[in-house]
Amino acid sequence: MYKYCIVPKCTNTSIKTPEKLFFNVPKDPNFVEKWYSIVKRDDKTTPSAQATRNCCEDHFDLEEDMENYVKFKLLGEKLKLKKRVLPHKFECQKPQKKKIDRPGFKKRQDIEYFERVLSRDIGQEDLLLHSIEVVECENQDSNNLST
Numbered sequence: 001m002y003k004y005c006i007v008p009k010c011t012n013t014s015i016k017t018p019e020k021l022f023f024n025v026p027k028d029p030n031f032v033e034k035w036y037s038i039v040k041r042d043d044k045t046t047p048s049a050q051a052t053r054n055c056c057e058d059h060f061d062l063e064e065d066m067e068n069y070v071k072f073k074l075l076g077e078k079l080k081l082k083k084r085v086l087p088h089k090f091e092c093q094k095p096q097k098k099k100i101d102r103p104g105f106k107k108r109q110d111i112e113y114f115e116r117v118l119s120r121d122i123g124q125e126d127l128l129l130h131s132i133e134v135v136e137c138e139n140q141d142s143n144n145l146s147t
Helices: 029-038 069-075 103-119 124-129
Strands: 022-024 054-056
Touching: none
Parallel strands: none
Antiparallel strands: 022 054
């Protein structure tokens, strides 16, 4: 039966790399979601529930993640994953380049923004947005004030 690894960018298949071990992805829907999330698998490419999904040995630490690693090595038994083990090695997936912080660019953007804001002419529309109250004061003679 043809097997391929579900991890995106992993090129291992049972034909191309027949010496590799492939492990079935658990059938539990909640656990499958965790597997797909951790391997960065797009939900649109999720196979049907009836399909057998596999993950190759490159994404596990065989000695730590297998239930019966010693029996496999000594007696040739079929390897079994420990319960609730998730793939955790992803050398085939290069990390995305981090966005470089460019403080000079940000500063220039801020300066341009504030120059635009400060250079705006105050037009009639701006005055209508804020009500202006005119207060008239009477000029009183300070000599006529009575106490």
